[in-house]
Amino acid sequence: MVARPTQPIAGQKPGTSGLRKKVKVFAQPNYAENFIQTVFDVVERPENATLVIGGDGRYHNRTVIQQAIRMAAANGYARVLVGQGGILSTPAASNVIRQYGASGGLVLSASHNPGGPDEDFGIKYNIANGGPAPESVTEAIYQRTCEITEWRMVEADDIDLDTIGTTQVGGLTVEVIDSVADYAALMEKLFDFDAIRAAVAGGLTMSFDAMHAVTGPYAREILEKRLGFAEGTVKNGVPLEDFGGHHPDPNAVHAHELFETMFGVAAPDFGAASDGDGDRNLIVGKGIFVTPSDSLAMLAANAHLAPAYAGGLKGIARSMPTSAAADRVAEALGIPAYETPTGWKFFGTLLDAGMATICGEESAGTGSDHVREKDGLWAVLLWLNILAVRKQSVAQIAEEHWAKFGRNYYARHDYEALPTEAANALVAELTASLASLPGQSFSGLTVAEADSFGYTDPVDGSVSLNQGLRVLFEGGSRIVFRLSGTGTEGATLRVYLERYEPVGGDLAGHTPDKLADLITAADAIAGITRHTGRTEPTVIT
Template sequence: LESKLLPTAPIAGQKPGTSGLRKKTKVFMGKNYLANFVQSTFDALAQTNAPVQGGTLVVSGDGRFYNPQAIQIILQIAVAAGVKRIWVGKDGLLSTPAVSAVIREREGGFKPFGAFILTASHNPGGITEDFGIKYNCENGGPAPESLTNAIHKNTETIQQLHMAAQFPTISLSQAATHTIGDVTVEVFDATEDHVSLLQKVFAMDKLKALIGREGGFSFKYDSMSGVQGVYARRVFLELLGADDWSLLNATPKEDFGGPKSASHGHADPNLKNAVELIQAMGIKSDGRKVENSGPFPDFGAAADGDADRNMICGTKFFVTPSDSVAIITRFAQDCIPFFAGGLKGCARSMPTSCALDRVAKDLNVPCFEVPTGWKFFGNLMDSASTYGKTDYTPFICGEESFGTGSNHVREKDGMWAVLAWLSILAHHNPDPAAELVGVEDIVTEHWKKYGRNYYVRYDYEGVEKAAAEEMMARMAADGRACCDGVDLGNFELATADMFEYHDPVDGSVSKNQGIRFIFTDGSRIVFRLSGTGVDGATIRLYLEKYVDPTGSLDMYAPEVVRPLAEIALKLSLLAEKTGRDEPSVIT
């Protein structure tokens, strides 16, 4: 196929953040914006030994506005770069975990060297909202920092775009193989690879029996008008025999429902945005139980736009993501076939609560602490397993930000987390006619055994960038000094430091990953700046207080951590520096 060279010029600010490059959609629609980034990625790949020439590439997204157009642009650049086979999900859709599964598992004798995922994940979509792009490598995981830094460097010097001349627009609305010269574009059912992998990981017959149990079992799953709707129909309706009543917002929309929807177009599964789900479950937006007695479903869950996040609820009960990963880890080997041989290890991001550490200790498996962002789990998972095909050397990871997953793929996986919880419920309910042991029962029993890591996150969104950076710089310079003169109440400071990660597998060092104040009782205050926003700065303040099994386990988390919040606000001078006295979101 003929290709053409088009002149271009660097565009400032194309630095990938925690999870890819995210900007306002209109910025991405600007001249050469997307093309520059994609070309810079191919230029960076040319400096590695990725088999781009004659290779296979996956391209798809979460269905947000501009997804179809972006795919066609990427096809043209990929073809000019020498890619011979491109795999695209039907309608241009693939969830983030499904992309990972396609890279690792899809049959046909061609191993993709990588993938472009078009998503800004939990950020709102639409022409006036956000768009994003992320590159994943041949292990199915997000590009490591060494690669994203190389891509960014190329965006600063790019002069030329190399695109296929006269490449036709490929129809994505039907599964079909298109041949253009010596290039094939294969459009396939988005659920094929991911769902068949999940069928190997979980005992689907047991989950089906739970859903159809004699004593009754009801659930609601909110896809929040993101890409998960496609997978939710396949898994819950077709495979597990649930009925339509269980599914909320299961049709993907380019604006996730937009400002008029209950979530205001924020396909972000948390107490603020998963409005329909928490109402259905009898949970108030502050996490408390509603007064009336229902009936409410036994189980509830939600996903974000690209379906890598999950939120787990029981009747009138919200499970914090940090507890969720700990509990899944605890029971995995008892009820999920993928883990039947035992766990190899587990990991959490630094701000995630230490509940997981207690379970890991009990199971006698290593527990790693990595910086925020799923890319940091990749090396650990690869080293715990054989590179490439599905392996059975299991490893579980989680983040406090509603991300949970394992080494079945190299992304967090919203559907996996839900099937893991259904597996735990099935395990606790062997008698199909007995009264259901529910989510709240399981979580409270867990606290009785391990104690409870009370946990809350405050987000301050839309803060002026310079002010946020100044606040962080002051604490980074001397965290301990920031505590001078601050009344710490019953808390005694043990350490104050900036988290720095030394990857035990490849030795790479990631600095400035968040400021930690750790107290002698294990309580923690953590500050970081978000790396997924598109304008201004978002300050994240993470608060954790541990209460051992002999203490009060049924208190209201925001009240328990309030003394820590007060200390955090004083020592950081947050209000003085940013002019903000209330967080915009509490999760």
């Protein structure tokens, strides 16, 4: 074992999804090593612990994985399970941690952010339940980064990450495992593959865009090999270190080819995509885009059609910025609905306590209690299960859902790479104005309430404050303002716009038209143009 002297490096505070920076930052001497050592120093683990390591295949993954293995050997781990080729989707990593009784795992990903030598990289630690480390752990990691004096490794050559098998590194047993097999087997237990295969044989067609990201191998194994969709159903299926030069974020901007296909003359019945690390999803029917908020609600309303959920749901949880569409489903089912801060770790305690079964975020993340991460392919397969059983189109399912529950017109406007000072000034000014907003009118909308969202976990009692600024209007519409922690440059302001149209109202409107007054009100309330100089968002989802 070799101890390498080091000193604290500023800025290693993990956010909601771990530590994310540019590759060139992570490639600096001691940068990744410092952070990994602090994780090993503070996380709970038993004697002879197992560690899972894998990532989304982006540039720099292999380098960090090799170093993490040498460091795990020097820090007392007994076994490391690493995905073949260094690849594990985030939900697959969660499953491996749970299935093999690991004490935790290092997930190397910057999720939906671009990859390549000049782009983004990230490291996240998941705990023994398979979920992201809670704030108590990430705070302990950060405090340790401020005082670290050395990191430890064993001298050893790189291992062969591409061949399944076992290697010894010092006293550590390293097992390279099939990245796909365990996950695919789990999906086959959850869903009615026979029904889906029958629907495919009967003519059901789809297009899946893997975006040259981690889900390519998983999607080809499950969709084409096990379910029988035609070869070529999975597009951009080979993971690339730079995602083919594209941005692996499944939305209308970055998955525009899928949208063009699904809104074209010869569109297949169902379209879907996933992101860099496989935890997000995009759902598009023939001529219809299903927002992540609506998808969560529709999946929850129909989950009983899949074997794993035939006995009903224990509860539904959503992040605060996600629309309230799922709340109406929970009410109809007579089950609890939970509103949490953004970040999948907040769902973990609810899932572990058996209080919720299905969870979702407006940022295209949906999942259930089968793992402790959001899961893009899981959502796609549940949609396929529903389509196979109901024998209806996506549009028909959506229209019937809105006719029963009403419709939450919804969009998110992202203002990316803002100067941090400008973004902070906007939030500070808006926060100071919250108390004076009720009773004021903007674009014909009267403010009923305004607050800074705080959350007390119903399981462990932990408190999370300042999780987003909410402006609620009379009639059920609302705007949420929040600074995101998933970017690596400047600040990202997310503005969430929601208008509820009750049963019997205009349920077939055009979303931008239905949200026009809220868009105008958001700028008037927060001074977006005045603070940022931006007159349009960078991305609308």
